Amino acid sequence: MKASLGPILYCWPKEKVIEFYTQVAASQIPLVYLGETICSRRRELKFSDYMDLAHMLRDSGKEVVLSTLALLEAPSEYTELKKQVENGEFIIEANDMGAVQAAKENKLPFICGPTINNYNLASLKTLHKWGMQRFVMPVELSKHWLNTVVSVEKPEFEIEIFGHGFLPLALSARCFTARQKGLVKDKCQTICIENPKGLLAQTQESQPLLRLNGIQTQSAACIDLTSELSSMSDMGISYFRVSPSSVSCIEKADKLFELGSQSVQVDDPHCNGYWHQQAGFNHLQI
Numbered sequence: 001m002k003a004s005l006g007p008i009l010y011c012w013p014k015e016k017v018i019e020f021y022t023q024v025a026a027s028q029i030p031l032v033y034l035g036e037t038i039c040s041r042r043r044e045l046k047f048s049d050y051m052d053l054a055h056m057l058r059d060s061g062k063e064v065v066l067s068t069l070a071l072l073e074a075p076s077e078y079t080e081l082k083k084q085v086e087n088g089e090f091i092i093e094a095n096d097m098g099a100v101q102a103a104k105e106n107k108l109p110f111i112c113g114p115t116i117n118n119y120n121l122a123s124l125k126t127l128h129k130w131g132m133q134r135f136v137m138p139v140e141l142s143k144h145w146l147n148t149v150v151s152v153e154k155p156e157f158e159i160e161i162f163g164h165g166f167l168p169l170a171l172s173a174r175c176f177t178a179r180q181k182g183l184v185k186d187k188c189q190t191i192c193i194e195n196p197k198g199l200l201a202q203t204q205e206s207q208p209l210l211r212l213n214g215i216q217t218q219s220a221a222c223i224d225l226t227s228e229l230s231s232m233s234d235m236g237i238s239y240f241r242v243s244p245s246s247v248s249c250i251e252k253a254d255k256l257f258e259l260g261s262q263s264v265q266v267d268d269p270h271c272n273g274y275w276h277q278q279a280g281f282n283h284l285q286i
């Protein structure tokens with residue numbers, strides 16, 4: 001099993017993104033996903049910028065995957081999607097069934113991202129026939145569910161686990177961040193750039209509840225499955241994904257397997273409930 005670095009889910013300034021991937025290029029992380037997966041109104045980087053970063057990372061020895069939007073809402077977004085699918089150099093991570101269809105029509109291989117609802121082996125087999133090379137398990141599924149899938153027969157595709165980061169829970173056509181600032185979505189002023197780790201939402205008792213990231217809802221707590229590295233390896237998992245929320249995530253992913261079963265330290269509260277068939281925000285000591 002190897003470490004992977006997921007796409008940046010937040011709106012960061014272009015300079016910060018370039019600096020981030022320059023540091024990634026100098027790391028030992030073998031697999032890197034990059035691309036805008038949340039909102040097409042985040043125009044800090046264009047398709048050509050991501051391609052330049054992809055070339056730089058590939059030249060440094062990384063396997064590079066271009067990640068697509070998780071929610072397509074306009075024809076212009078499908079046009080941009082077609083550019084990604086037909087880039088001619090890099091495999092895509094399909095985060096929406098529209099991306100799956102575009103890859104299938106072009107007879108191109110693809111990776112199924114965690115936002116596609118894959119909940120049974122039959123659908124996974126169908127997607128594999130269409131060209132799926134790797135399956136990133138939806139974050140709400142459990143170790144028990146995965147064990148059941150891999151115990152039936154050895155899958156012909158790779159499996160990747162979202163093991164560290166703020167969980168992507170839901171998407172909406174509305175932008176929560178803009179609404180919180182009293183702005184409409186079409187004139188949002190890309191206000192989410194002011195929240196590089198999303199906007200924390202609390203209960204009336206001031207307990208962390210969710211994290212708002214534009215049109216995406218995330219977990220308030222950071223999932224941490226590093227204690228499961230050994231069991232994941234025994235199950236035949238190919239990659240353990242770290243979802244970046246800061247530059248420090250590079251070091252976490254880089255040193256992941258040096259730490260063995262030790263927890264990767266983060267400032268935010270941890271959770272691992274989904275993995276153990278519990279409420280997602282729970283943190284079980286097992």
